[in-house]
Amino acid sequence: MKTITFYVAGLLCLLATKVLGQETKPATFEERAKEISKNIETITKQQKDSLKIEVESVNVKLDNKEITAEQAEAQKQQYAEKRATNIETKVAVEQAKLDQLVKDKVDGKVAYNDRKKHKIAFITYERGDDDEDSTKVSVQRYDYKRTTSQFVFALGINRLMTDGKVDTANFEDRSDFYEWGVAWNTRIFDNNNLLHFKYGLSLQYNNLRPKDDKIFVTDGDKTLLVDSGRNLDKVRLRYVNLVVPMHLEFDFTPKKVNGDKVYYPIQKGFRLGVGGYAGVNVKEKQILKYKNDNGNRVRDKTKGDFNVNDFAYGLSAYVGYRDISVYAKYDLQPVFNNNDIDQNNFSLGLRFDFN
The missing domain is CATH 1.10.287 (Helix Hairpins)
Structure with a gap:
């Protein structure tokens, strides 16, 4: 009878905790x-x-x-x-x-999911043979969560590729990119930590910086690089893609054993990810900085359609240790839609995956 009483009491306490938690717990x-x-x-x-x-x-x-x-x-x-x-x-x-x-x-002002999750602990109360009470406590734990969420940030350099070669004649080495987004990491196998499926949503900001005071102009459905006729301090074409990245990740973090329990932590060792991404272009603009005839500094920003491809898709990979990786991506679609010569963007930089 005492065993049943304690069991029911434990379930009632758990139910109350869940109901109250659902009402008051803030969004993670x-x-x-x-x-x-x-x-x-x-x-x-x-x-x-x-x-x-x-x-x-x-x-x-x-x-x-x-x-x-x-x-x-x-x-x-x-x-x-x-x-x-x-x-x-x-x-x-x-x-x-x-x-x-x-x-x-x-700053610790927002809740986030704990990477460990525990099962219910049931207390059973039984009377021993020697007429004295004995209490048995059993606590069971789940493994590390199979799916975790992450914040992703990357930055590095951009290079336009023409027929497999880097276009160094028209673009500066300062052409760059950065990317940020959210991702989810799911362990594929129950009892093996090597393979993970990583997927998410990211914004990719790509900047192209022409040399020799050249600017981008549109001629119908084509985009040309022409002399601006000015002494430019800075010129940059930025186009932003909203993409869904997907990677197969090899995580070489060893498993942990605690007694008869096995845990599978992630991103505690070397990692390798291979995959790709697909999405759409959401905006594009060209920014010019120069001094006018009066010597005043001018910042000219032109938004609109520079014939950048509406769709983005490509291959990407990263290799690193713990949260930091060397990251590379290559756009399979040409940057500009209808130009006579196709040019594809290649990016190389650093990537940070924060759990």
Whole structure:
């Protein structure tokens, strides 16, 4: 009878704890980061869908000869700039939320999932043969969580490749990239820590910096690199891709044994990841800095369509120790849509995966 009483009491306490915890427990870091990523994806899709509708309406007017081809092109450019501005403004709000979320986590103001999870401890009360009470306590634990969430940040250099060779004639060595996002790491096998599947959502910021005072200009559906006619202090074309990266990760962290229990920690040793990514372009702009004829410093920012490919997909890999890796990625799609010569972006840098 005493055994049953203690068992029922333990279950009631557990149920009360769960109910109260669900009512008062704040959203975890992973849940809030996932919500922000979903918001960014929704914003991008809504604006691009709206742009398609607006462009179709212009095409209908053009077919009905209500406007000229030049007017149609001007209206399309106007709509594209408006939607690009909307994406940039709305995504910036979500990015600020994510920056604050990361800061709050560092400051200990936001909850995050514990990497260990325990089973229920049941207390049984039994009477021994010597007429004295004896208590048996049993505590069982789960292994390290099979799926964990991470914050990913990477930065490094960009190089445009033409026919397998780096274009050093037109672009500076300072061309660069950075990437940030969230990822989930899942151990594939129950009793082996070697193979993991890593997937997530990231924003890739790619910067191209031409040499010799050249700038990017559009000529119809092509993008050309021409002399600006100015002495430029800085020129940069930035295009941003929202991608879903997926990697097969080899984690050489050894398992841990504690008595009869086996644990599988991650990112405590050498790691190797191979895979790729796919997604969409969300914005592009060119920034120029120079002095005008009066000697005043000018910062000229042009947003819009530089014919950067709407879709992004490529191969990526990383190798490193613990949370830091050497990271490389290669865009299989050309940077510009309809140029006579295809140029693909290659990036090399450092990657940080924070649990």
